[in-house]
Amino acid sequence: MRRLLILGGGTAGTMMANKVAPVLDEQEWQITVVDCTEKHYYQPGFLFVPFGTYRLQDIVKPRHQYLPSGAKLIVSEIDRIDAEKNTVLLKDQSILKYDYLIIATGAEIHPEMTEGLKDEEWGKSKCDFYTPSGSERLGRILQNWQGGKLVVSITEMPIKCPVAPLEFLFLADSHFTARGIRDKVDLQLVTPLSGAFTKPKASQVLGDFLERKKISVTPDFGLARVDSKEKKLVGWDETEVGYDLLVSIPTHTGNACIERSGLGDELNFVPTNKETLQANGLPNVFVLGDATNLPSSKAGAVAHFQAEILMENFLAVVEGREMRARFDGHANCFIESGFGKGLLIDFNYETEPLPGEFPLPGIGPFTLLKESSINHYGKLMFRWVYWNVLLRGMELPIGSAMSMAGKRA
Ligand SMILES: Cc1cc2nc3c(=O)[nH]c(=O)nc-3n(C[C@H](O)[C@H](O)[C@H](O)COP(=O)(O)OP(=O)(O)OC[C@H]3O[C@@H](n4cnc5c(N)ncnc54)[C@H](O)[C@@H]3O)c2cc1C
Numbered sequence: 001m002r003r004l005l006i007l008g009g010g011t012a013g014t015m016m017a018n019k020v021a022p023v024l025d026e027q028e029w030q031i032t033v034v035d036c037t038e039k040h041y042y043q044p045g046f047l048f049v050p051f052g053t054y055r056l057q058d059i060v061k062p063r064h065q066y067l068p069s070g071a072k073l074i075v076s077e078i079d080r081i082d083a084e085k086n087t088v089l090l091k092d093q094s095i096l097k098y099d100y101l102i103i104a105t106g107a108e109i110h111p112e113m114t115e116g117l118k119d120e121e122w123g124k125s126k127c128d129f130y131t132p133s134g135s136e137r138l139g140r141i142l143q144n145w146q147g148g149k150l151v152v153s154i155t156e157m158p159i160k161c162p163v164a165p166l167e168f169l170f171l172a173d174s175h176f177t178a179r180g181i182r183d184k185v186d187l188q189l190v191t192p193l194s195g196a197f198t199k200p201k202a203s204q205v206l207g208d209f210l211e212r213k214k215i216s217v218t219p220d221f222g223l224a225r226v227d228s229k230e231k232k233l234v235g236w237d238e239t240e241v242g243y244d245l246l247v248s249i250p251t252h253t254g255n256a257c258i259e260r261s262g263l264g265d266e267l268n269f270v271p272t273n274k275e276t277l278q279a280n281g282l283p284n285v286f287v288l289g290d291a292t293n294l295p296s297s298k299a300g301a302v303a304h305f306q307a308e309i310l311m312e313n314f315l316a317v318v319e320g321r322e323m324r325a326r327f328d329g330h331a332n333c334f335i336e337s338g339f340g341k342g343l344l345i346d347f348n349y350e351t352e353p354l355p356g357e358f359p360l361p362g363i364g365p366f367t368l369l370k371e372s373s374i375n376h377y378g379k380l381m382f383r384w385v386y387w388n389v390l391l392r393g394m395e396l397p398i399g400s401a402m403s404m405a406g407k408r409a
Contacts (some may be wrong), residue, residue, distance in 0.1 A: 001030045004095075007302070014033070017031060020311065026070050032071065033071050038405070039060050040062070047129065047135075047164055047168060048171075048319055051175050051261075052139040076090035076094075079091050079260065098200075100314065101286070102288055103270055106254075106290040108253065108254075127248070129164075130249065140189070142172075150172060153190040153243075156192055162298075167336040167337075187214070188217070190221045192220065194220055199222050201369070202369060205369045222237070225235075253266030255268065269291065269293075270351070276325070276327075277309060277327055284317070288307060289306065290303070303326065309400055327400055331347055331351030341371040343367070343375055344368055344375050345368065348401075359406050
């Protein structure tokens with residue numbers, strides 16, 4: 001038997017298991033997925049939990065239900081990978097051997113990495129919405145909040161779904177307006193970027209949106225520490241921003257098992273070939289999703305496009321052929337803009353998000369970089385698509401390579 005081991009049964013790992021299982025001969029192949037929990041969360045749903053649109057139970061499913069019957073799920077913590085011996089050590093000391101390895105262990109937040117961020121005020125006047133407990137806690141805080149200065153602070157890049165902090169602010173604007181207390185709430189974004197987003201055209205459009213919605217932006221802010229007593233963020237240059245409620249997007253890193261394996265960069269992301277998705281220097285190891293060090297967005301939609309490329313390249317390597325599929329950095333994301341509307345961005349390594357239309361037979365076109373109700377419905381529909389199409393490894397009517405159709409340069 002040949003052994004394919006997939007580390008992480010989240011968005012990327014589950015999708016990949018579902019793509020390979022029907023193709024690999026089960027008499028010849030053993031597919032194993034390892035994940036430390038049985039709970040699979042639809043993470044884009046964390047954005048909506050603080051506003052009461054979803055409850056946690058609306059966005060979680062048992063992990064094994066989404067894996068193919070031909071794959072074995074081991075629920076255990078991964079301790080480390082020994083890439084020289086082609087083995088993976090689990091926390092319970094069992095050893096798994098592999099012929100091919102796919103690392104899909106994702107990215108996670110680390111508030112404790114910033115001085116003063118994770119202290120006794122964490123979960124009270126400071127909170128995240130990137131974890132199940134954080135988003136639920138923030139929901140409880142917002143329910144009773146009567147106004148003041150709400151600051152969304154991005155500690156450093158990269159983060160998962162780089163538009164989520166903006167979406168949070170847009171939804172907060174909508175939420176406090178509906179509660180009739182918007183005039184008592186000061187909304188602010190504090191970011192290390194020079195604008196609202198990582199790419200100039202989208203940054204301009206989203207920056208205009210923030211301005212129109214009276215959400216102020218403090219750009220180029222390198223967060224050095226948080227002073228909980230004084231309720232202020234302090235930058236490396238000693239500039240200060242005060243808050244009453246801090247919604248933090250803490251530093252993201254790859255999982256600690258990557259560091260223990262000696263396979264990560266300074267943030268524990270795995271150095272990966274940006275086109276083939278092979279781990280640098282390890283021909284039988286591939287990396288998928290948020291675990292990579294690629295300059296593409298850390299997003300489920302990106303993991304989906306990558307999985308199509310990886311499928312081709314994995315089969316090429318197994319069959320001794322040259323890898324020909326190339327990932328172009330394609331990313332596609334709906335952006336909630338509040339009041340039942342949303343925007344859509346579609347871009348890749350080379351092409352920044354452009355205005356125009358995004359054709360989608362039967363449903364679209366969706367408006368690019370422009371608000372519309374259909375984009376909002378697209379975002380809400382994404383939850384169904386996630387569980388029923390994306391995770392199942394099924395084809396979407398959107399190519400893995402970015403298309404210029406409908407875009408205006
Ligand atoms: C608030 C928020 C909003 C988002 N919005 C969007 C959006 O609108 N659109 C979009 O496309 N994406 C969005 N994303 C991003 C998307 O959820 C992630 O990019 C996607 O889940 C990445 O998939 P992954 O498989 O790489 O990582 P994950 O899905 O995080 O999976 C990693 C898995 O590895 C397991 N694991 C890690 N380390 C170990 C270990 N040592 N032992 C055992 N198991 C381990 C974890 O338990 C986990 O199940 C959002 C994310 C957040 C947090």
